[in-house]
Amino acid sequence: MDINTTVDIAGVTFKNPVIAASGTFGYGREHVDYMDLNKIGGISVSGLTLEPRNGNPPPRIVETPSGIINSVGLQNPGVEYFINHQLPWLKEYDTRIIVNIAGNTVEEYCQIADRFNGTDVDMLELNISCPNVKQGGIAFGTQPVMVEEITSAVKRYTQYPLVVKLSPNVGDIVAIARAAQAGGADALSLINTITAMAVDIENKRPMLENVIGGLSGPAIKPIALRMVWQVCNSVDIPVIGMGGIMNGRDAVEFMMVGARAVAVGTANLIHPDACVRVLKGVEQYMTTAGVKDIRDIIGIIKT
Amino acid sequence: MDINTTVDIAGVTFKNPVIAASGTFGYGREHVDYMDLNKIGGISVSGLTLEPRNGNPPPRIVETPSGIINSVGLQNPGVEYFINHQLPWLKEYDTRIIVNIAGNTVEEYCQIADRFNGTDVDMLELNISCPNVKQGGIAFGTQPVMVEEITSAVKRYTQYPLVVKLSPNVGDIVAIARAAQAGGADALSLINTITAMAVDIENKRPMLENVIGGLSGPAIKPIALRMVWQVCNSVDIPVIGMGGIMNGRDAVEFMMVGARAVAVGTANLIHPDACVRVLKGVEQYMTTAGVKDIRDIIGIIKT
Amino acid sequence: MMTNTICRVEYNDYINKNIKKMGISGIEHKREVLPGQFLHIKPGSDYHGLLLRRPISISDVLPSTGIMEIIYLIKGPGTAELSRLKPGDGVDVLGPLGNGLVLDDNVKNLLLIGGGMGVAPLLYAARYYKHLSLNGIFGWRDTGSLIPLGAAKDFMDRVYICTQDGSTGHRGLVTDIFCERVEDIRPDMVFACGPVAMLKEVQRLCTRFGLDSRFSMEERMGCGVGSCMTCACKIERDGNWQYERVCCDGPVFNGQRVVFD
C-alpha cells in the first residue's frame, strides 16, 4: 500500500510527523551512528540560551516507575557556538530543523530569535518552562498574560514560524494555549516535563543534586494525551504532541486526539534510533489499519 | 528493637502512619478477609455525597505504564446510608475513621459535614477535586479563593478536625495549601489523582467511557513527592502524603520529605492487604535503619 | 484470614493459536468453587510497569488434584506475561473470587450458551452441574479461535458447535442454533457467557421463549474484591437500574436484569 505521511505545520512541510524532542537528541550528531537523520520529519535541537550554560550539578537523572526525572538545567554551548559549529553540519541533512530557545527575560528570547534570522532554520520553538528572572523566578509558561506577551514579542523578532512549547505545570493548559495563540503562535508543542522529585532513603537526600527536576517518559503519557486532547479542541493552530512516546502506537494515540505531529523524547535515551523505530511503527500501523494518509487519523477520536 | 510508630494529626492519635486512601478501600468491609483492619492507622472511606450517586458509565478503569486511570465518578450510597449501614460496622474496629466527602456546592459540603456531627468519626476529609456546579464546573480545588472559602465554611459546621485533600491539577500547589490553611484546615492530604486520558487506537475511541479520568499509582509518585515536599515546606499544619505508595520504602520517602502520615491507594487494588504490607515495610525499614521513633524521620531531608 | 498465596504453575500449554490452558495448584479456598468464579492473577512483579491483576474465569477444577485450570487468550501485555510462565514458576493469584452460578433445586435442565472466550467458564459449569440434564451451544469466529471442550464434552447430553465462517461445526451464530433447538432441549435455565452482542440477543430470545437465565458478565476491573467500584454493570432493580459490581455482585447476574445500552 502507498501511504502518505507528510504533514504541514504552519506552512512547513514535514516528510513525516516524527520529530526528535528537544534535549534528548543533542544536535543530532550523536545519533548518526545509529540512524539516518534524513528519515525523520524533524529535529528539535537541545535548548539554546544566549550565553553558554554549565547547567546543574550531577546527579542529573534518576529513574522512576516508567519514567525518568532530569535536571540538566539547559547545559548548552550558547547560540553563537551552535550557529557556527553545529548548524552547518546539521543542515546537510534533509530534515526540518526546529531551534528550541530559552531565556531569562523577554529581551533574551527576542535576542536569540533575532540571531537566527537568516540562518536558514525551519522553525523556532519557545521553551517557556524556564523561570523568569525578572518576575522572581515564576516560569513564563505558567501565566497566560506572560505567555501572550512573550509570544507576541518574539513573533515580532523572528522570520520563522513560531512554535510555543507549553509547560504542563499549570492548572489550566487551555488558557495557556489560547494565550499563545492570541500572542501569534503559529503552532504549539506539548508537553514539556512535569516537575517532580525522588528521594534516596539510604542517604536521606534527594536523588538529584538539584532536588527537583522534570519527569518524562511513559509514566506521563496519560497526562500528556489529556492535555494535547484538550488543547487540540480549543485552538485553531496545529499541535505537536509529546510525552512518553515509545513506539508507533503511542504516536498514533497522540495524532488521534488531534496532534498534527509528534515528538519523541525520553525514548531517544533508551534507543538512539528511537525516532526511526517510532516512524516504522506508525507506518506499520497505517499499513495494517489501511490508513492511506496519516492526516486522516488526526483528531479522529470523537467523544 | 522497640519502635514507636504513633503519630498525631491535629490532636488525633494514629497508632501508625499508614492510612487506606479514599476510594480504594471501599468502606473497609471488602478487605477483612485479607487483613486485620485493627492493624492500620486509619481508613479514609470512599467518597460520600449527600445523595446516592450512580457514578460514570463503564469502562471506568484502564491501566497505563506504572499507573491506572479511573473514572468511577464517586459512585456511593450517600451519606445517610453510610451512617446507618456501614459506619456502625466500621466503628467496631480500632482504627481511625476519616470520612471523605464531596459536594457540588459549598452548601452541600456543609450539609454533609453537619450530618456527621455526633456520629463519632475521627476526622473529616474534604475532597475538593470535584467540579463546582455553580462556578461552571471549575473544580473547587483549583482556585485559592474557593479553597479558602469552602474550608472556612465547612470548618464552621464540623466538630471534627478538618483535613483538606488537595488536587494536583493546579499550577501552584503551595498557594492552594496556604489557602486551605488560611481557611482553617487542621491538616492537608495530597495528592488526589491527576487528570489523564488513554486512547484505544483499534476502536478509535477513548479507553474510558467518560473520556478522562484520574491517574494514580507509581507513575505519579515523583510528582506527588515533589508536591508534598513543597507543601510541607510552606505550611504549619500536618500533611498526609500519598500518590503511588506501593511498599514501605515509598512510604518512608513521603515521610522524609515531610509527611506526618501516608495513604495507600492504588496498591489496595492490587493487593487487598497492601496497607499491612506497607506498614510491615515501614517497620522493617525502622528496624534495619535503627529508627526508634517514626517521628524522627519526618521531614529529615534537608536540601 | 485469607492470604493471597503465591501458587504454582503446573502446566501452561497452547490449546489453539493464541489460546493457552494453565493449571495452577496451591490455591486455597474455603468454600466450594462455583462456575463463573474467577482468579485474579498478577502478571509480573511489582517493579514492573504492569500493575493490575487480570481476571480469568476458572474453566475447570480437577477432582483428584484440586488443580484449577484457566483458559486464556493472549491478548495484551498481561496475558502475554502469563503465557511466559513455565511449570514450577510461582504465580500470584487472588481468588476464587465473585458470585458464581447457584441453581435452585427445581432447575433440572440447564442449557449452556457460550461465545468466544466466554466458553471457558462454561466448561467448569458442565462439570459442576453434570448431574443435571445438560446441553451446550458453543460458537467462535473461526477454528483458530476455538476452545477445545475436553472433558466437559462428556458431561453434556448434546453439544452444538458453530463458527461464523463454518470452518468447524455449523456455520452461523450460537443464537441461530438456540432458536432452532430450544424446542427440543426445553431448558429451564440458560447460563450464557460471551460477547455483549451475543448476550443481548440471548436475553431477547430468553424473554421471547420465557426462559430464566444467568449471564456471566465481563468488565474492566481493579481490585476484584468489591472496594474500588470500577467494574460497574448496569442491573435493573425495581424498575430502575443501578450499577452493580461485576467482581462481587457478579460476575453471574440474572440475565433478564442486565441492562444493555
Place this chain on the structure above:
Amino acid sequence: MMTNTICRVEYNDYINKNIKKMGISGIEHKREVLPGQFLHIKPGSDYHGLLLRRPISISDVLPSTGIMEIIYLIKGPGTAELSRLKPGDGVDVLGPLGNGLVLDDNVKNLLLIGGGMGVAPLLYAARYYKHLSLNGIFGWRDTGSLIPLGAAKDFMDRVYICTQDGSTGHRGLVTDIFCERVEDIRPDMVFACGPVAMLKEVQRLCTRFGLDSRFSMEERMGCGVGSCMTCACKIERDGNWQYERVCCDGPVFNGQRVVFD
C-alpha cells in the same frame, strides 16, 4: 550504521555473594575495544517500569571467542534483572561506548589502582596493556565484596590486595599501599577506578609524586551516546572548569583534570 543488536548471554555466574560475571557474545564493534569502555545494557522489555539502560564496564574481551565479559554488583532492580538472565537468553546491548584508555608510546610502566567494583574495568586494562610493565593495587571493603582477578593476575608483575577489614590481603586502603610502594614501582602512568573518596586521594598523591594519571569516572547516565547531557563530570580546562560527559568525553579522563567538590 551501528545497530543496537540483541546479543546472547553465554554465562552469568556468581563470583562472590552479590557479584556476577556475565559473558556476552554477538556484540558488533568496528574499532578495537579499549579499557574503560562500557556496555549500556537494557534490563527487561520496554513494557516494564524499568526504562534506562545500565552502564557496566567491559572487564574482559576473550581473545579466542570475542565474548565480552562484565562483572557487576547486584545493587537495585536493574542489575537484579540482569542477574536473572540465563545462558542463551537475548540481551539488548548498546556499545562498546565511551572513550577508553589510550596511552602514548612513552608510557612503559602502568600502575592500576582499583577500589570496589572499580576493579572490574582494570582487569581488561591488564589484558590490553600486558606488554607493559604492569602492577596493580586493588582493594575492597571486605572479602564479601571482592572481585577475583582471574586471568588478569597473570598479566601483571606485582599485585597488591587489601581489604578494609583485613579479611583478605593487607588491612587498609589502596592509597596506603600506593604510598608505600610508589618508590619501588615507579610507574609513569596511573590508571584508577573506584569510589570518589579513593580517586580524590589518588589524585592528591599523584600530584605529590608528580605522576600522570587517568581516571575512569562514573555518573548516572541516560543515553550513553552523548546527547542527553545528564552524565556531567566537572573537568578543568584552561584554569576553568566545565561539565563534560562521562559517557562520551569519558569515562576515562586525565586524572589531574577531574574536579572533585
